Structure formats: structure tokens, C-alpha cells
Amino acid sequence: MRRTWYAALVALACSSPETAPPPQPPLTSGVRIVYLVEPGSHDAPERTVRAMRTRLERLGVAPSRVVGAEERRVAVEIPPLSDERVDHVREVLARRAALEVAVEGSAPFLRPGEVANAAVRTDPNTGEAFVRVELGPAAARRFAEVTGKNIGRKLVISIDGAVVSTPIVAARVAGGFFDVPPQGPFDDVAVLAAALPAPLPSRVLVESMSRIGEP
Numbered sequence: 001m002r003r004t005w006y007a008a009l010v011a012l013a014c015s016s017p018e019t020a021p022p023p024q025p026p027l028t029s030g031v032r033i034v035y036l037v038e039p040g041s042h043d044a045p046e047r048t049v050r051a052m053r054t055r056l057e058r059l060g061v062a063p064s065r066v067v068g069a070e071e072r073r074v075a076v077e078i079p080p081l082s083d084e085r086v087d088h089v090r091e092v093l094a095r096r097a098a099l100e101v102a103v104e105g106s107a108p109f110l111r112p113g114e115v116a117n118a119a120v121r122t123d124p125n126t127g128e129a130f131v132r133v134e135l136g137p138a139a140a141r142r143f144a145e146v147t148g149k150n151i152g153r154k155l156v157i158s159i160d161g162a163v164v165s166t167p168i169v170a171a172r173v174a175g176g177f178f179d180v181p182p183q184g185p186f187d188d189v190a191v192l193a194a195a196l197p198a199p200l201p202s203r204v205l206v207e208s209m210s211r212i213g214e215p
Contacts, residue, residue: 024065027077030212031086035094037072040202047201048074052093054198061089074204077212091188096160096203097195099133099180101143104154104166109146112199114139120193121179129189131180133196140174148172159183159192160203 035052037045045068052074056064065077078089101110117134135143147155147169157165157180164183180196182189 024063024067027063027065027079027212030077030079031081031209032212033076033078033090033093033209034069034207035074035076035204036207037074038203038205039072044201045072045074048204051198051200052076055092055194056089058194058197059089059092073207088191090206090209091191092194094204094206095191095195096200097192098160098199099196100158102156102158103146103150104156108158109142110135110139115196115199118193118196120189128181130182131189131193131196132177133180134177140176143178144172144174 035048037048041047049066049068052066053064056062056066056076056078061078061081063079065075067075069075076093078086081089098112099110099115100108100112102108114135115133116136118131120129121132122129151169151171154166154168156163157167157178159180162183165181180192182192
């Protein structure tokens with residue numbers, strides 16, 4: 001039986017004006033990953049640096065360093081970690097995680113950057129893992145308004161341009177959360193949950209990986 005994915009939202013404190021972070025000293029050991037940012041807006045590399053810093057903070061990876069490099073490249077330095085942990089960090093940083101929600105046949109009313117938090121949850125009946133998403137206050141009000149006006153219609157939830165869920169609106173939704181299923185049997189919901197609150201402006205590709213301090 002198909003899961004009906006509902007959505008809604010919670011309040012989020014107003015963000016303060018952005019200030020430049022202090023310079024990050026180069027690491028003397030660990031792993032260096034260089035990402036190539038696909039062409040997009042002129043400030044895509046700078047926004048990618050900010051998003052990746054946020055993701056590393058959420059993952060608790062410290063010390064770390066993220067800097068812009070030449071020709072749309074972003075260099076990330078992380079401390080010595082297990083191979084499994086390095087792979088997870090690399091995948092989290094590479095996931096664009098651009099979430100959009102629309103009423104079927106209409107333009108999206110929720111766009112990337114409106115997710116306040118996300119966490120992995122498990123369906124107690126099926127054991128299936130999914131991502132529970134929490135939005136900020138403006139998105140919450142908009143979601144409640146749109147669902148209230150579109151009862152009986154279908155929502156289209158997409159991530160990175162791929163449709164992941166199409167729930168039918170049964171009632172005005174103002175409960176605080178909505179659930180997102182994995183994009184396929186091999187999708188890592190832990191990666192998605194870590195990436196959604198800080199989406200990348202463009203897709204990125206891993207260009208190289210190397211050990212810091214090794215020739």
C-alpha cells in the first residue's frame with residue numbers, strides 16, 4: 001500500500017545578517033577533496049563554500065576547511081577519519097539536495113533553501129527509512145495556506161528535479177513536518193537528511209581526493 005506523505009511546518013528564528021567566517025588554517029593531516037562546481041550563477045562557487053561549511057558543522061566534522069579555488073573549484077579538507085566516514089562526508093558534500101514542492105500542474109511553492117532541519121526516521125510497520133523534513137516559519141505558513149486551498153489535489157515533491165512523492169492533500173496541513181521517501185533502493189537517506197538543510201546552488205563533481213601531507 002502506498003504511503004501517503006503529509007507535510008507541514010514549524011517556526012524558525014529569524015536569521016541574522018551574514019558575516020564572513022574567520023580564515024580557516026590549512027590542515028596538516030587528513031583528506032583533501034576537490035569538487036568541480038557545474039556552471040550556474042556567478043556566485044555559485046561562493047554559495048557552495050558556505051553550504052559545505054554548514055554541512056560539515058551539522059556532521060560534527062572538525063577541524064575542517066572549505067575554500068574556493070580557481071575555475072569553479074571548491075577544496076575541502078577534513079581531519080583523519082575512517083574510510084567509511086570519509087566516504088559518507090564526501091557523499092553528503094556532493095549531494096545537491098534541492099527540494100521543491102508544487103501542486104500538480106503548477107509552479108513550485110516551496111523551493112530549495114526553505115528546509116530548517118531534516119532527520120532520518122523509520123516506519124515502524126515496514127522498517128523503511130525515510131527523511132522527516134522541518135521547514136521554516138514562512139514556508140510553514142505558505143504550506144498550510146496552499147494545502148488548505150487544494151484539498152483533494154495532488155502535491156508533487158521533487159529532489160534535484162526527480163519526483164520522489166505525490167501525496168493527495170486530505171486536509172489543510174499545519175502539523176509541523178513532512179516525510180520524504182528515498183529516491184530509490186540504493187539512495188542513502190542519511191546523506192539526504194544531512195544535505196537538505198543546506199542545498200547546493202549547482203551540481204558538483206568530485207574531481208580529486210588525496211591524503212594531506214603525503215607526496
